[in-house]
Amino acid sequence: MTDDMTDASTGSAAQGLAEERTLESPLTERIEAIMLIIDEPIGLIALAAAVGSPVPAVRQALETLVDDYDGNGQGPRRGFELREVGGGWRLYVREDHDDLIAEFVGGQAPARLSQAALETLAVIAYKQPVTRSQVASIRAVNVDSVVRTLLARGLITELFADSETGAINYGTTDQLLQHLGINSLDELPPISPLLDDGADGFDEGTIR
Amino acid sequence: MTDDMTDASTGSAAQGLAEERTLESPLTERIEAIMLIIDEPIGLIALAAAVGSPVPAVRQALETLVDDYDGNGQGPRRGFELREVGGGWRLYVREDHDDLIAEFVGGQAPARLSQAALETLAVIAYKQPVTRSQVASIRAVNVDSVVRTLLARGLITELFADSETGAINYGTTDQLLQHLGINSLDELPPISPLLDDGADGFDEGTIR
Amino acid sequence: MAPSPDESTALDAAGTAEDAAGFRVSLSNFDGPFDLLLNLISKHEMDITEVSLSAVTNEFIAYLKELDDDEELDQASEFLVVAATLLDMKVAGLLPQGELVDAEAVALLEARDLLFARLLQYRAFKEVSVWFARCLQREDRRHVRAVRLDEKHRRKTPELVWSLTPADFAALALLAFAPKEIPHVGLDHLHAPLVSIREQAAIVVTLLRGTESLSFRELVSGVSEPGIVVARFISVLELYRHAALSFEQLEPLGELTLRWAADSWSDETLATLGADYDR
Numbered sequence: 236m237t238d239d240m241t242d243a244s245t246g247s248a249a250q251g252l253a254e255e256r257t258l259e260s261p262l263t264e265r266i267e268a269i270m271l272i273i274d275e276p277i278g279l280i281a282l283a284a285a286v287g288s289p290v291p292a293v294r295q296a297l298e299t300l301v302d303d304y305d306g307n308g309q310g311p312r313r314g315f316e317l318r319e320v321g322g323g324w325r326l327y328v329r330e331d332h333d334d335l336i337a338e339f340v341g342g343q344a345p346a347r348l349s350q351a352a353l354e355t356l357a358v359i360a361y362k363q364p365v366t367r368s369q370v371a372s373i374r375a376v377n378v379d380s381v382v383r384t385l386l387a388r389g390l391i392t393e394l395f396a397d398s399e400t401g402a403i404n405y406g407t408t409d410q411l412l413q414h415l416g417i418n419s420l421d422e423l424p425p426i427s428p429l430l431d432d433g434a435d436g437f438d439e440g441t442i443r
Numbered sequence: 444m445t446d447d448m449t450d451a452s453t454g455s456a457a458q459g460l461a462e463e464r465t466l467e468s469p470l471t472e473r474i475e476a477i478m479l480i481i482d483e484p485i486g487l488i489a490l491a492a493a494v495g496s497p498v499p500a501v502r503q504a505l506e507t508l509v510d511d512y513d514g515n516g517q518g519p520r521r522g523f524e525l526r527e528v529g530g531g532w533r534l535y536v537r538e539d540h541d542d543l544i545a546e547f548v549g550g551q552a553p554a555r556l557s558q559a560a561l562e563t564l565a566v567i568a569y570k571q572p573v574t575r576s577q578v579a580s581i582r583a584v585n586v587d588s589v590v591r592t593l594l595a596r597g598l599i600t601e602l603f604a605d606s607e608t609g610a611i612n613y614g615t616t617d618q619l620l621q622h623l624g625i626n627s628l629d630e631l632p633p634i635s636p637l638l639d640d641g642a643d644g645f646d647e648g649t650i651r
Numbered sequence: 652m653a654p655s656p657d658e659s660t661a662l663d664a665a666g667t668a669e670d671a672a673g674f675r676v677s678l679s680n681f682d683g684p685f686d687l688l689l690n691l692i693s694k695h696e697m698d699i700t701e702v703s704l705s706a707v708t709n710e711f712i713a714y715l716k717e718l719d720d721d722e723e724l725d726q727a728s729e730f731l732v733v734a735a736t737l738l739d740m741k742v743a744g745l746l747p748q749g750e751l752v753d754a755e756a757v758a759l760l761e762a763r764d765l766l767f768a769r770l771l772q773y774r775a776f777k778e779v780s781v782w783f784a785r786c787l788q789r790e791d792r793r794h795v796r797a798v799r800l801d802e803k804h805r806r807k808t809p810e811l812v813w814s815l816t817p818a819d820f821a822a823l824a825l826l827a828f829a830p831k832e833i834p835h836v837g838l839d840h841l842h843a844p845l846v847s848i849r850e851q852a853a854i855v856v857t858l859l860r861g862t863e864s865l866s867f868r869e870l871v872s873g874v875s876e877p878g879i880v881v882a883r884f885i886s887v888l889e890l891y892r893h894a895a896l897s898f899e900q901l902e903p904l905g906e907l908t909l910r911w912a913a914d915s916w917s918d919e920t921l922a923t924l925g926a927d928y929d930r
Contacts (some may be wrong), residue, residue: 267522268540271796285547310518314475332476337807339493344808357824377597414813424821482797536794544794561780624790634775
């Protein structure tokens with residue numbers, strides 16, 4: 236019976252806390268929204284500007300979130316954590332799960348590039364700098380995921396954003412040159428846009 | 444008194460649930476870890492394989508997480524949510540914060556599809572697998588360039604070539620489902636474009 | 652008689668098509684949105700044969716002129732689809748139907764049903780495209796987590812196996828650049844090349860003056876294009892109007908024999924020949 240009482244009071248204390256949380260939750264929610272989409276750590280001041288709240292409040296909300304994710308709030312511990320690294324905040328997979336991630340990533344990325352990836356890479360190599368939509372229209376298929384793969388493999392890189400459209404232009408990396416065993420792009424065999432005189436260098440047997 | 448009893452029993456039931464949660468939390472954590480690193484939706488079975496747990500357990504853990512993030516668990520509502528879209532699960536910024544994020548990331552809205560492209564897309568979605576000439580006979584206009592656009596956007600794909608005529612059959616992609624925010628083609632609104640009394644079978648209400 | 656749409660139907664149909672603002676039709680027997688017209692026709696509340704498609708078309712062209720380019724293209728392509736179907740329906744509707752239900756009449760009815768079906772099907776897809784647009788637009792605004800893999804995890808990816816030589820790579824590039832031409836059905840046959848009646852008349856004149864008489868069959872022998880045959884026939888009629896030739900036909904559908912009969916003929920006449928057919 237006493238236990239029940241204790242439970243009940245804990246319950247209502249927790250409830251009070253929950254209400255308080257609810258009041259501030261919009262700020263933690265806004266921070267979480269930003270955290271979900273950023274690639275690079277974001278500094279406290281930039282974050283405060285992004286969520287439109289004063290720096291001290293943001294700092295406090297970040298602490299709340301860190302505690303939350305570590306399982307020191309009301310909910311369970313999360314599989315990710317919020318960390319301040321190099322002057323900025325960002326979500327990271329909790330270290331406990333690194334092996335899981337390594338295994339998953341290893342299973343995801345095959346050792347060989349697909350035919351689609353290779354053709355896209357070839358288009359970028361010969362057309363660079365080139366945007367994704369330009370590649371897509373040459374290949375007549377969507378190349379978004381293939382471009383991601385090539386980026387992740389370090390075979391291509393983002394060169395610059397088009398000043399007008401903001402579209403990112405891609406080019407190949409030195410790593411590709413190393414794989415091909417050449418020193419510069421000039422050493423790529425010339426291909427003519429017209430097949431007739433390009434056909435010399437075009438050996439069906441080597442393609443498949 | 445009766446009320447108290449009810450409260451108490453509810454309380455301990457909730458506690459029981461909480462303990463259960465704690466026990467399974469490693470699974471939700473593992474799922475969260477995977478969710479944090481994927482860049483396309485992950486299907487239930489692939490996810491179960493990744494986290495090394497049976498499918499039913501993973502399905503239940505996903506439900507727990509969805510509830511958690513929606514604020515129906517023990518912690519506060521989160522600024523992100525877990526959605527099943529395009530045949531798999533993925534983390535999204537909660538809709539309430541889309542404006543905040545849009546402001547933060549800037550950039551411009553992607554080009555909208557033309558009315559012709561939308562109608563062609565609708566025909567392909569409902570009639571797939573379907574050839575271009577079949578689409579054209581419904582749309583009664585040449586659809587070549589529209590099909591090209593839809594291919595380049597990754598919304599449709601070439602399924603197979605007709606064994607007799609060699610005509611290419613098109614179908615929609617999982618990416619289209621993602622762009623529509625639905626999980627499968629079953630979620631398309633029903634239309635019955637057939638035939639004699641098609642007007643009756645066609646319920647405007649369900650579409651708008 | 653084509654009824655003017657009664658109030659309730661008009662309201663009902665207008666309600667379902669309210670966002671289809673846009674093109675309105677004003678005919679002697681109908682005034683309202685184009686969509687409503689289709690509704691009425693598809694519900695058999697208006698007779699397609701009573702609708703002047705040319706009047707609808709004229710109005711539509713006037714309407715188009717007030718739109719900007721994008722809108723114009725969309726609306727025009729839609730109108731073409733619908734108008735073509737209406738035209739088909741009208742043709743089927745105007746053809747005589749015997750009182751007896753013979754095979755031909757049944758086929759005709761089926762053809763009409765088919766056309767209805769086509770119209771309704773087209774409209775169904777058009778309507779549902781609104782749902783597509785709305786979903787795409789809503790989802791465009793959503794933000795999904797798509798963050799590059801941490802360097803620390805990226806290093807765990809298996810080493811890339813690379814086996815292509817620069818020559819292989821160039822061959823791949825050629826393959827990738829080869830235009831993936833989407834084969835298409837030519838529409839050229841829908842636009843028969845224009846045939847000049849004047850040119851054909853000149854040929855007719857030359858042929859007839861060089862000989863005593865010619866049958867029409869001889870006049871068009873070796874010509875395979877229907878357009879040219881038609882143009883030659885029209886020029887024969889025109890030349891006859893100018894009393895430049897005479898013809899005789901001994902029995903109905905029999906051989907048509909042509910003779911050059913002009914007393915005075917100047918090539919200036921030729922220059923104005925067939926002006927009625929100019930547009």
